[in-house]
Amino acid sequence: xxxxxxxxxxxxxxxxxxxxxxxxxxxxxxxxxxxxxxxxxxxxxxxxxxxxxxxxxxxxxxxxxxxxxxxxxxxxxxxxxxxxxxxxxxxxxxxxxxxxxxxxxxxxxxxxxxxxxxxxxxxxxxxxxxxxxxxxxxxxxxxxxxxxxxxxxxxxxxxxxxxxxxxxxxxxxxxxxxxxxxxxxxxxxxxxxxxxxxxxxxxxxxxxxxxxxxxxxxxxxxxxxxxxxxxxxxxxxxxxxxxxxxxxxxxxxxxxxxxx
Amino acid sequence: xxxxxxxxxxxxxxxxxxxxxxxxxxxxxxxxxxxxxxxxxxxxxxxxxxxxxxxxxxxxxxxxxxxxxxxxxxxxxxxxxxxxxxxxxxxxxxxxxxxxxxxxxxxxxxxxxxxxxxxxxxxxxxxxxxxxxxxxxxxxxxxxxxxxxxxxxxxxxxxxxxxxxxxxxxxxxxxxxxxxxxxxxxxxxxxxxxxxxxxxxxxxxxxxxxxxxxxxxxxxxxxxxxxxxxxxxxxxxxxxxxxxxxxxxxx
Numbered sequence: 001x002x003x004x005x006x007x008x009x010x011x012x013x014x015x016x017x018x019x020x021x022x023x024x025x026x027x028x029x030x031x032x033x034x035x036x037x038x039x040x041x042x043x044x045x046x047x048x049x050x051x052x053x054x055x056x057x058x059x060x061x062x063x064x065x066x067x068x069x070x071x072x073x074x075x076x077x078x079x080x081x082x083x084x085x086x087x088x089x090x091x092x093x094x095x096x097x098x099x100x101x102x103x104x105x106x107x108x109x110x111x112x113x114x115x116x117x118x119x120x121x122x123x124x125x126x127x128x129x130x131x132x133x134x135x136x137x138x139x140x141x142x143x144x145x146x147x148x149x150x151x152x153x154x155x156x157x158x159x160x161x162x163x164x165x166x167x168x169x170x171x172x173x174x175x176x177x178x179x180x181x182x183x184x185x186x187x188x189x190x191x192x193x194x195x196x197x198x199x200x201x202x203x204x205x206x207x208x209x210x211x212x213x214x215x216x217x218x219x220x221x222x223x224x225x226x227x228x229x230x231x232x233x234x235x236x237x238x239x240x241x242x243x244x245x246x247x248x249x250x251x252x253x254x255x256x257x258x259x260x
Numbered sequence: 261x262x263x264x265x266x267x268x269x270x271x272x273x274x275x276x277x278x279x280x281x282x283x284x285x286x287x288x289x290x291x292x293x294x295x296x297x298x299x300x301x302x303x304x305x306x307x308x309x310x311x312x313x314x315x316x317x318x319x320x321x322x323x324x325x326x327x328x329x330x331x332x333x334x335x336x337x338x339x340x341x342x343x344x345x346x347x348x349x350x351x352x353x354x355x356x357x358x359x360x361x362x363x364x365x366x367x368x369x370x371x372x373x374x375x376x377x378x379x380x381x382x383x384x385x386x387x388x389x390x391x392x393x394x395x396x397x398x399x400x401x402x403x404x405x406x407x408x409x410x411x412x413x414x415x416x417x418x419x420x421x422x423x424x425x426x427x428x429x430x431x432x433x434x435x436x437x438x439x440x441x442x443x444x445x446x447x448x449x450x451x452x453x454x455x456x457x458x459x460x461x462x463x464x465x466x467x468x469x470x471x472x473x474x475x476x477x478x479x480x481x482x483x484x485x486x487x488x489x490x491x492x493x494x495x496x497x498x499x500x501x502x503x504x505x506x507x508x509x510x511x
Contacts, residue, residue, distance in 0.1 A: 004332065098358075100365040107362045115466045211373070213463065223474050226449070226465035229365075231372045233459035236478035243471050 011208035018193035047163025051155035055145035060155035077124020081110035112216035116185035146203035188246035215246035273430035293495035303413025311395035316405035321383035335380035339368035370462040396442035422488035423452035453485035
């Protein structure tokens with residue numbers, strides 16, 4: 001009960017501030033927390049990155065293995081993205097089968113990578129119908145302090161951009177090569193706080209918000225994926241103007257992913 | 261989208277601008293809605309939309325299971341979207357997969373955005389959506405069916421929730437994709453509209469769209485939702501007017 005009451009007071013306060021164009025941590029409406037990304041964080045992975053957005057921390061690891069193509073796509077490789085919201089990252093996460101919110105984070109990150117065609121799956125195929133590379137992108141949330149989707153997608157893209165195809169280890173080529181990444185999708189998430197729509201929600205802003213919208217963009221000014229989540233609504237005009245904001249933030253995130 | 265390793269891409273748009281089933285770009289598939297199609301549920305609806313057949317049932321407000329999910333200040337809205345094994349060409353393994361769980365989550369959140377949940381503290385409003393025959397747009401058909409079922413159950417809501425998917429087919433923005441257009445098209449954007457406020461409570465997208473195409477898609481989807489809204493209201497009128505179909509009329 002006490003938690004419910006304090007949460008209610010905090011939510012009211014966040015909404016009151018938003019009415020004046022202010023945020024709890026002093027940020028502007030269209031301002032991210034500090035974003036950093038460190039590629040190569042995990043040496044045992046073929047590609048990896050630690051992304052931080054303020055206190056939120058997410059590690060992504062890419063593993064490439066040889067496997068069989070799916071029967072209906074004999075010429076294509078396999079790409080799977082999974083996100084784990086482990087209990088150490090937040091007091092509200094419990095051990096057990098994946099919670100719908102973890103499934104949503106996984107699928108939204110996966111959707112952006114897949115729809116943007118970040119990886120040319122046909123190039124992963126070694127022998128049609130027989131042998132192909134299987135690319136696993138695993139996103140491990142270690143500190144959930146809000147905006148997991150953006151942190152996860154930044155970590156995943158950075159890990160892919162810095163991944164090595166372990167061709168030598170698997171005996172399919174003389175030497176290892178760089179994983180070919182064709183497109184660079186990143187996600188930008190907004191939440192509604194009253195009439196204000198803020199970017200990069202903190203954990204408390206996510207609890208207080210009246211709807212969340214994630215927009216994934218690529219480097220060629222395409223929108224490649226969207227997801228509205230949580231309880232609340234956006235007008236079509238909101239969505240149109242948020243798409244413009246998403247392109248702006250997306251370009252900055254892409255530079256971080258590439259340049260880091 | 262989904263074109264990797266695909267065998268043959270059908271002609272999705274004829275030179276005179278007709279779609280694979282002869283529709284115009286802004287034309288909906290035919291739709292039939294039956295409110296009150298089941299006997300045990302507090303509210304129900306059956307939707308036939310193109311080649312989709314979707315049944316929805318609503319139970320509640322009722323006791324919350326599991327108990328710890330109970331909220332002291334409002335009802336919770338739970339949704340289970342499920343596809344029957346025989347609903348698609350290649351048998352789908354029964355049970356909850358990740359896609360169904362994600363769809364269930366966004367649909368539950370969409371309805372919690374319009375139901376007056378604060379009127380029913382410590383209860384659950386349970387929405388069950390069963391896709392019996394699938395041909396693209398099943399989540400939208402599920403939302404339409406569930407929304408009529410909620411009204412049939414007498415759950416107070418801001419408004420009904422019409423839903424439709426807009427997509428990009430052979431470079432053109434098209435309303436209400438069918439299976440071939442969904443599989444071989446370039447983008448898919450399902451949405452659900454609150455007609456009264458003009459706001460969207462469900463919105464997803466996958467594929468490639470420019471900012472202009474997104475803008476056009478949203479506008480076209482709103483027009484589509486408003487047309488579906490009329491059909492939903494008519495289904496409820498048919499059920500509740502004197503001399504309408506009897507209680508629990510069959511689907």
